[in-house]
Amino acid sequence: MIQKMKGTEDILPNESYIWQHVEDVAKAVFDTYQIKEIRTPIFEAYELFKRSVGETTDVVSKEMYDFMDKGERHNALRPEGTAGVVRSYIENKLFGPEHANPLKVFYIGPMFRYERPQAGRQRQFHQIGVEVLGSTNPAVDVETMASALDILSDLGIENVTLYINSLGKTQDRYAYRQALIDYFLPLKDQLSEDSQRRLLENPLRVLDSKNERDKALVVNAPTILDYLSDESKKHFEEVQQMLTALEIPFKVNPLIVRGLDYYQDTIFEIVTNDDSIGAQSTLVGGGRYDGLVEMIGGPQTPGFGFAMGMERLILTMKEQSQDMPEEEGVDIYVMGLGQETNMTCLKLVQAARSEGLTAERDFHDRSLKSQFKTAGKLKAKLILTVGERELEDGTVQVKNQANGKQTTYQLSELLDDFYSCYLEQTVDTSAIDKYFRGE
Template sequence: MRYQRPKGTADILPEEAKKWTYVEETARMLFNDYRYQEIRTPMFESFDVFSRTSGDTSDVVTKEMYDFKDKGDRHISLRPEGTAGVVRAFVENKLYGPEHQRPVKVFYMGSMFRYERPQSGRQREFHQIGVEAFGSDEPELDVEVIAMGMDLLSHFGLKDIRLEINSLGDKQSRDAYRQALIDYLDPHFDELSEDSQTRLHKNPLRVLDSKDKHDQEIVKDAPSILDYLDDESKAHFDRVKQLLDALGIKYVIDPDMVRGLDYYTHTIFEIMVDSKALGEGYTTICAGGRYNGLVEQLGGPEMPGIGFGLGMERLMLLMDAQNVKFPVLDQLDAYVVGIGEQTSVETLKVVQALRANGFAADRDYLDRKPKAQFKSANKLNAQYTITIGESELASHTANVKSMASGTEINVPMTEILADFDAVITKNFND
């Protein structure tokens, strides 16, 4: 029988994994600069964690979640996104306590799961990098999170980036807008798609997010959320815009943006890139917003929050499409060549000594001729070769060659074993 990976998943092979590692480590370093710390949550949670936070009319809950009953008859879901699990961990572990500095800033990386039609940049198992910050309702934090997302994409070398923002206001603003939207859509009820008909009286904002072409025509002239913001919500959004202007971060206001999950309030945003790798026109690569009230939904105290998520698969496609150069992270410092089977023990000792001193080192494990070993050293871009033959074995020395300059020297074995860095500095760093 021939085994294949499940539909909607991918094998990330070593050459590609190097790129993923670079992206993840770059993100870690940047998040550390902004004082965000890593958090790791389970890949599966109680079904209620996601159904309660994402909203029971969202596509994530109604169509896309991988959920099942475990052997204890518990209703479990593989995580479809990162925020809800982080909020659950924040509440359960009482990170809101006075001993924790506010805002509490965390980031996460890992696999997410959604049952949807696999396509370029969208898999059923996908990987996400995200950040969350709890404990501050200030617009300054909104702008920090947006700026960090823009900063991260700039670090990756992406071009043609566009920031789109909107505000969903507070609960009072949303309630007023919700009723206005129902009043507008009700006369078109029979024309709406089945999904939108279901959502109309439960969460009409979801209709604005419909992918149905006819729904999109109907909502084109719908009232704007920005016309229903109360004074406090308007002041919050005005301050966000003012701060973005102060930082020189360009943006476009999109009054139709609502995001795909129900927990967002006030500022929401999408960072988009113009690339044919993901389709025609601008497509979203990073998105998020504020979610005041979500902590309370999961049993915590009143505690504002904001964050964003970034899809790794889409990011990697974009970086490849824009010919972003990835640095070499797996440089081979030395390749040890053994000539004659009696040198095998000595070459193994040298390789292990080099590794113990922090060098990346390798040798032959296929009992090949010297010519094939040197060929491997070239192919692996080794910085130095260390050659041990019968005469070197007898004299307790080795030949060290710089592959860049071609300079070759004979060195006592004790010096190589004790301090290879000193050998390089003394003989090759002129």
């Protein structure tokens, strides 16, 4: 038997409605912020990620799924969403006067990284992301972080902390990079193998190491906040002032560096304080990437964004015992008794569906008892029954499952105006009648 590839998961029908719920909540929040959807390809030119994410990052050097296609083009499955959005921004001239400025977009979809699969992290994983392009205003940083917090709140996720930091401008990072090398070089033999490799390639990544020996050495390392230019200091201070003004709790953590090379100035992570999902406790991560658009070949354009992993969101919701969404029941379930009712059952479910109602029926000519069980599992509001006698009389038995009321309708009446009959059976008009009678 051919099985799914390692690091991938099937999202089955009994789980997919939870994913749809998460997506719907995110989209509703984005509507309030006027953040519009963008959909970009799941594979791009390898050079796009090499140039934007960074050739020395683990994402590009070790984790990316890349391949040569039949035209000898070097492609890669997208490991993250920002680079593709920026490429689209440039290619489609979304910086033109006919487009919103800043341009605020979101995406939802699969990403791919060759990592060791674990809880909350797969080789094919799914992200909800936001990119805001065109403004250096620190208010952009704050409202984008606020939108991420709103999504978590609306999903019922609790016990989270917003951590922020600043990476400064490129020249600030160069100075800080050298300071880290000067600090860690005498301690190189004490570092983990991974950190020894990263030390000269990308020393900021040493700060992000999960190795306990590395963590002990990082405690006394210089911090980026001591190397910020006046411009970056001012921007970071305004971000903190605005968060405080909005009463959004936060903590400054100078050890946050993020794993992608394009970040500068404000970066952030939203972490769950519930340790039940282990090391994968970061739910949201992102920051400012002024300079990335120019790096890819576009005009000078500032940007800010984030991504949240859907697998981790759902895992956290379950671990926190949140009230998970349930599938809605169907409006109509049609039961046919005998194969001769097949055509009538087909007409009834299609008539219901044409009126915008959800409907299902039995396809296997099962017993009445079995069909009632199925109707119960589907949480049907109304059950319609057609048997031999109903076929002769041209009628249908309609039962309201909530109150047990059963009514006989003419088949022609249902087929002509199904929705009116549905409302008659499901809407309690007694309160309305009392109101108009003045009772």
